[in-house]
Amino acid sequence: MTGSGTDRTRPAVQAAAPIVILVEPQLAENIGMCARAMANFGLSEMRLVAPRDGWPSGGGLKKGATAAASGATHILENARLFASAAEAVADLNHVLATTARERGQMKRVLTPAEAMPEVAGRVGGGERVGILFGRERIGLTNEEISLADAILTFPVNPAFASLNLAQAVLLNGYEWFKTTGGEPPFRENNPSPPAKREMILSMFDYLESELDLCGFFPPGKKPVMTANLRDILHRLDMTEQEARTLRGVFKSLVEGPKKARLLARQAGEPEQSED
Template sequence: MAGTDKQQDMLAEGPAIILVEPQLGENIGMVARAMANFGLAELRLVSPRDGWPNEKARAAASRADHVIDATVMFDSLSEAVADLNFVLATTARPRDNFKPVRGPEEAAADLRARFGGGQKTGILFGRERWGLTNDEISLADEIVTFPVNPAFASLNIAQAVLLMSYEWMKTGERAVRPPEEELVPASKRHIDSLMIYLDRVLDERGYFRTDDKKPKMMDNLRALFTRPGFTVEELAVLRGVFASLEKFSPKRPRGSGAPDAG
């Protein structure tokens, strides 16, 4: 998706993303791009197979250079998490341990709360082919598991990072959301103006069969236009439609009823 022309402040906060023994530089680059999309910027690599830096990673990052440039490499996972207060480990498979297991949405909300409290947090992602070992998971505080098809549970590393990054971004206040048009709720004055107009044009076209039924019919019309909570803009559209009908509809004798009444 193309970015907007308006310059926006770059979001760069939140948990560290920690990749354990990633293989392809392209995968690391796609992880960096996913992080940048959703406001994360701290990428840590544990013993990447092809070393670091990696030009293939930069090319695949699609201009997420701030993530690539700040990436730090570690020789062991214990070193990569040493300064963190809280760590999540991602896995698609059930594990035999006593760690709490959360879904992505709940886990991201907890990370946001910890971030707000000043804690340093991180999320572990395993190898492309077989994920994290039990010993590596033991270094985490909790597990996050994605709700995936049990018959096809394998996610590539960039997909997994994208999912967690997206859930992280949802918990923030600065996420880019679809713009909502600011519509002004109609006041009683606007409703009254429409009702006066309808009273006149309907009367001119013989809509009210008898004078004694007119008050009740007008009450029903007022209830119709009041119940949905119309906006000023919506009433203006209706007024334009009615005005068009008024222009091309002949006047009818009083009491002749609606045009389709027989």
């Protein structure tokens, strides 16, 4: 998967969306990768709570983050800095907290796929919704999780539940984008309409009559062999263009040897094969 699918002539998705809040992220590269994952799915507002190495604290951090963001620099440039998670959520209406382990809090526990329809309803109704993501190694503290209305967790292999920070952001963005009607960048490229049945049946008739002339069907076997052959070819679910192509293939196989012999005779060459 590469940048080759990015179409800069198409407008960026910039509608209201959940806010991604990274609490004490340790690595600039991870902040950049989160920005990239956000851009992939139309999230644009990032908040940073006390990043370990400051923000922006000079070329080093910004640069590492910018490289990892792969072009999602508008998100990094607009990221707002807060001293605590409580301050980062103060102006929000609804808050979700991500965690990979149970915290014994009496909150609803949702997967991103379950949470995003409700989040979309709230955002659509004008609410500001934030999602808290914890530190790379130790996640969110219980006090930070207490700030939230509900817990977000991921369906993962319980024997290997460690998700990278940017991947946790990615899965939420992905479900957000799916929930809000996000479509893949392209669909089937079939300019030709599906073939009508009569076109297919006419091709079958042609093929079977030619096979008959070739002595393909052993005595008494034609009905069952014809049925089997039709079963195979029906499965192709062809477009009109494909049905024409396939008929052309059969016709060429039938007529080609005849035509080749005719051309050879006209040129006075000896025939390549016996009649």
